[in-house]
Amino acid sequence: xxDDRLNLLSxxxxxxxxxxxxxxxxxxxxxDSLGDxxxxxxxxxxxxxxxxxxxxxxxxxxxxxxxxxxYPEKPGNLALDAVDDETMFRRxxxxxxxxxxxxxxxxxxxxxxxxxxxxTPVGPSALDxxxxxxxxxxxxxxxxxxxxxxxxxxxxxxxxxxGVQIHxxxxxxxxxxxxxxxxxxxxxxxxxxxxxxxxxxxxVDEVRRVVGPDxxxxxxxxxxxxxxGGLTEADALVALEMVDxxxxxxxEISGGTYFPGAPSSSDRGSTSGPYxxxxxNKARSVAGAAIMVxxxxxxxxxxxxxxxxxxxxxxxxxTMVLDPELPKAWLGGGGDPTFPSFPSTVPGGVTAWYxxxxxxxxxxxxxxxxxxxxxxxxxxxxxxxxxxxxxxARTDNQAHD
Numbered sequence: 001x002x003d004d005r006l007n008l009l010s011x012x013x014x015x016x017x018x019x020x021x022x023x024x025x026x027x028x029x030x031x032d033s034l035g036d037x038x039x040x041x042x043x044x045x046x047x048x049x050x051x052x053x054x055x056x057x058x059x060x061x062x063x064x065x066x067x068x069x070x071y072p073e074k075p076g077n078l079a080l081d082a083v084d085d086e087t088m089f090r091r092x093x094x095x096x097x098x099x100x101x102x103x104x105x106x107x108x109x110x111x112x113x114x115x116x117x118x119x120t121p122v123g124p125s126a127l128d129x130x131x132x133x134x135x136x137x138x139x140x141x142x143x144x145x146x147x148x149x150x151x152x153x154x155x156x157x158x159x160x161x162x163g164v165q166i167h168x169x170x171x172x173x174x175x176x177x178x179x180x181x182x183x184x185x186x187x188x189x190x191x192x193x194x195x196x197x198x199x200x201x202x203x204v205d206e207v208r209r210v211v212g213p214d215x216x217x218x219x220x221x222x223x224x225x226x227x228x229g230g231l232t233e234a235d236a237l238v239a240l241e242m243v244d245x246x247x248x249x250x251x252e253i254s255g256g257t258y259f260p261g262a263p264s265s266s267d268r269g270s271t272s273g274p275y276x277x278x279x280x281n282k283a284r285s286v287a288g289a290a291i292m293v294x295x296x297x298x299x300x301x302x303x304x305x306x307x308x309x310x311x312x313x314x315x316x317x318x319t320m321v322l323d324p325e326l327p328k329a330w331l332g333g334g335g336d337p338t339f340p341s342f343p344s345t346v347p348g349g350v351t352a353w354y355x356x357x358x359x360x361x362x363x364x365x366x367x368x369x370x371x372x373x374x375x376x377x378x379x380x381x382x383x384x385x386x387x388x389x390x391x392x393a394r395t396d397n398q399a400h401d
Contacts (some may be wrong), residue, residue: 029063029313037078037387044362056328075387093160111173131260146206163216171257187390218250220308244287349373
């Protein structure tokens, strides 16, 4: 491979806020669920991000950091609505230690997908279908939401993070507002895509107001929900253009929704190549922010394909679970990871396998990790169940403060 081709991945990128990313490879946000069960980082989580940092990524995004701990995705999430253990958060934010790399938390609210054992799920509209029930959020709750994201962003800056990402993808709350499948409101938050995107825009504006111009503000948004009646690419492009006009530095494009019975995008075994590369050029035509594409990137050729097709940055998720040092390998001309083949699995089993492998990496045991998807899912579920009482107690304490 020529040096010119490798430069597509190795050249630096300066964001509009002035932050410089040293190359074009990003560890995309994933739910590692390695928090302590009360919303704080652990030694294992810090070690996981140190491994990814040492692997050469320009930026690592911490998935599923909650802005309201009443509505987590899992009880292993971090939460920044308050900072209980500032020392641990500062240690996590300081992993790059002047190396030129960055770590940012992905700020979100699980909404209708909140973990039921510790939450009463809420969403844009009331839903009652098999596997998914939620109450409709009141206008007062919605009007308070931008402030909740702003508090979390301010806390992120205070402990040393240089940027934040606002999570509006994969069927979590802000994504639910964008989707007509979830959002059936008849007030100013529902109807046209411009109205459905209004809450996201209010969140972006309030986060930017509190963090100032020198902190990076990113947004993750679906190109499509991949569900009949969900967010279409045409509407996603309108929402993306709106977000760009409100001063974000980076827009990550992904897709798919954690909806009962729907496979996640990353479990699509039949698709070859990046899932949303075709959307990058469309996004580039309407947005001045840096464009990052995540999903289906399994080889260096896939990464180069995205860079040649309009993406400024390439998001790496499961590839960096298989090989935490993948950016270093690709930038040095090295090879691709080998993806596992599972003779059989169960719904959620493959996702659980990758999540439990994260724990193995954090403990330095990945070479010995040999769980089946079924075993991984059982361990994953037990781990969540073991944290329920701690999360409930912490949330109850905050409610009475």
